[in-house]
Each structure stands twice: as C-alpha cells, then as structure tokens.
Amino acid sequence: MDMDRAYNNADFIPGGADNPDRWLADGRAFRETEAAVGRARLNVSYGGGARQKLDLFHPSGKAAGLVVFVHGGYWMKFDRAYWSHLARGLTARGWAVAMPSYTLAPEARVHEITREIARAIEAAAPLVAGPIRLAGHSAGGHLAARMGCRDVVLNDEVRARLKRIVPISPIGDLRPLLQTALNDTLGMDMDEAEAESPALHAAPDVPVTVWVGAEERPVFLDQARWLAEAWGAVHRIDPGRHHFDVIDGLEMADSPLVAAILD
Template structure:
C-alpha cells in the first residue's frame, strides 16, 4: 500500500457527511455537561495523574454510591483532542450508577505512542484509587487502541487494578499499527517497526478479561478490518458491528444507559 493509499484508507472525515461539525458540537455539549455536573457536585475536574500539562483527568459521579468505574479514553490518532470534548458521553454510565473517568494525555509528536500508553496506565490507576468496585475500560479509535493495550501484560497495569477489570470495550480500535507507518501522519507518530510490534495489541496475549470490540457498520473498510483483526487475535473476544454507524457517531450510545453500546460496556 502506498502512502496515498494508506492515507485514504485511514481518512475518516473525508467520508462522513458534515464531518467538520462534529468536534465543535462535541465541545459545546461537553462544556454544558461539565458545568451542570460540577454545579451539582458530581464532577471533579483536572485531577493530576502525573507532572505533565496534559496528565489530567475529569471524574464524573452518579447520583448515588458508584457501582464501579468506567474509564473512557479519547481518540484523534494520538495527535488531536483532549478529554474536554467528551464529557457528555459520561451520561450513560452515570445514569446506570457508575463513575466515569476521562483522561487527557500528551499528544504526538511530543510523545511517542509507547509513552502515551504508559500515561493512560497511570491515569487508569489514579482513577481506580478514587472509586471502589469493578472497572470497565472503553475508548474510541486511538483510545480503543490504548484501552486494549491496558490488557497487554507488558504495559504493567497494577495487578490490584487489573484484578478489578470487568470488561474492556475498544470502539473502532487501531489494533495493528503497521499500516499506519505508510500514512503521512507518521511524520508525527514516528512509528517504526519495533514500536509497531510492541504497541500493536494483536501481537500480545491479553490478560483474562471479557472483551467486546465495537465498530460501526458504515466505517472505513480499514477500521472494520482492524476490529476483526483484534477479535481474531484475542481468543474469546466478541465483535459487534453497529448498524448504520460511522466513525464519528459510533460513540453516541455512550450517552444513553439503555443503548446496546452502553449495555456492552457495563455488561448489562
């Protein structure tokens, strides 16, 4: 695959109607959610899990005692966005009685993917220290990659935290990084053969934990392939293809506690 072919294969916005409207809409809804939740005392914002400027997470609580903790890790090809665009997607888990942690992380090219993986590990451990009970991990796109990596033994997730994992749901994950080496964005990512081997979840045997790989039926073929590759590589993993969903609206179900996606994440 040539660089131009790889760029087209992994381009999402070019194939989604009105794609440019999604980020500002996410940002506005997220801001409104944070303001309301903070005003009623259900949000702790900008809590540090490290010394870096972006090593912060927001924690949203349900109305009563949390059933457990959901961690959502955002996407953006490890190069864009932060946790402030997604706050409203905590709504589904909160309504179901769960606390929700949403971390930011240092972006490429300032950080390599291997470094981002370790930041997310620390964020998960820091959030777990604040909320008792079972833990579920979910993330979208690059965030799907990062939550899948938490199940890889080489990451070194605290054994006490790993023992609390109930379910991991990578949404539209990047499971094999080799194809991304041929894209123009690799100028920022700097994935080489060694990092592609080490950081691709499909090249690891995961810790024991139920895994559901979720992907939209209308996504780019490359993302459908990536979802299948992870499901095939990880024995026991389930593949769910969400009808009618593309790469940007595939996460909408996180805002609704009755959605199939939310039930998959929480194991309902």
C-alpha cells in the first residue's frame, strides 16, 4: 500500500484544495458576528507560546456547559480561526465552545501538542461552569481522545467535569504514519507513535462516541474502527460524508453530530 496516498484526503475530495479558503472565510464571518453581540471572547492565552491561545464562544443565555473542539491538520496545519463557525450548532443548543490553537509540528512534537491541549482545557474550564465535553476532528480527534487517557495530566476539577469525548475521523493509531512523508515533519519514532496512540491505551472512564464519514478514505474508516473497538466505544458512520464535510453537522443545532456530543 502507498501510505502517503492512503492518508491523503484533499486529492480524493472534489474541490478539496479550495476548502481552507472557505473555512477561513466562514470562521471570520462567524467571529465578527458573535463579537458584535458580545458572545465571543477571543485570543485567551493558555500559555506563553505564540499559538497557545483559544477563542471562547458563548450561547445567548447562561451556558449549560463547555465543549472544547480541537482542530485537525495532521498536527502541522491550520489554527482555530479556520473553524470558528463550527461552534454555531453547539452554542445554539446553549453550550459555550472553546477552540484552541496549538504549536504546530515540526516546532512541537506530537506529545508536546498533547500536553498543550490539556493546558488549554484547564485554562478554558474556569471560564464556563458545568460539564465539559470534548470533540476534535482528524488530528484533533486524536488529541481529544488522548485527553481520556490516564497518562495525560488534567487537574482533578477538569477530570471530574469531563463527561464525554467525541473523536471525529480520528487517528487512533499513529504507527502507520511512520511509513508516510508526514513523519518527515512530525519526527516520531516508534516509542512516541505508540505512546501517543489512543487505541493502545485503556479506555477512558467517560462515554466515547467515535464518529466518521462513510465516504472517507479506507484508512480513516479503519482508524475509527480500531479506536472504537479498542475502547468499546459507540461507533457512528455518517452516511454520505467525507473527511472534510463530516464536521459540517457542527453548524446545525439539530444535527446528529451535535446530538452525539450533547445528548
């Protein structure tokens, strides 16, 4: 198998290369709208790094709790600005949404990014009362899943408030990436790939739903299945969805994906 081809999404999705520009425009429009009505708190620092910041979007009334959404991009692309609009469905349901950026590879190793996301969650938690739910897409799905692993340090309050994790199209086993050109940037060895693979860790103590699009590349269907089987998690295959539009449901309050996170 050509592993670079197997883990390539954009070349197999019509118009795939155009998506980042659209995401960035949609994210900017959402931030501007929410900031204008006082429902956006932007550029909250959670560490000293240039990218260690998060945006927080509030519902119109008192928040029922906090959802932290972690973006994807193979740990080496994008930032929170591309995904702001994905908070729309969750805030419409009455939840606050935090979206962190993080230091990208090769400046940071995957295990360092994992620690950054834990710090981002700890920084966001005091800003919103109530239960915490985690979601993330692709590499962000990996990072959200890692937060449920026992070797990741989260403070006691955050652990007590954490009630659900929904990895979307996650990479649950990082070992296959050692055979790709992606690892030229990630710089993983086998020890790190194993340590950072959620599917090789014990299942979390909170409910997990692994979500994936039915039209995704075969390796992503495999990755979702491996994680769901390893953790005994709910495994949802979203009909007609590929790797880039599988997250579109987050914009709709009545979508099955929003329900999987909140209900």
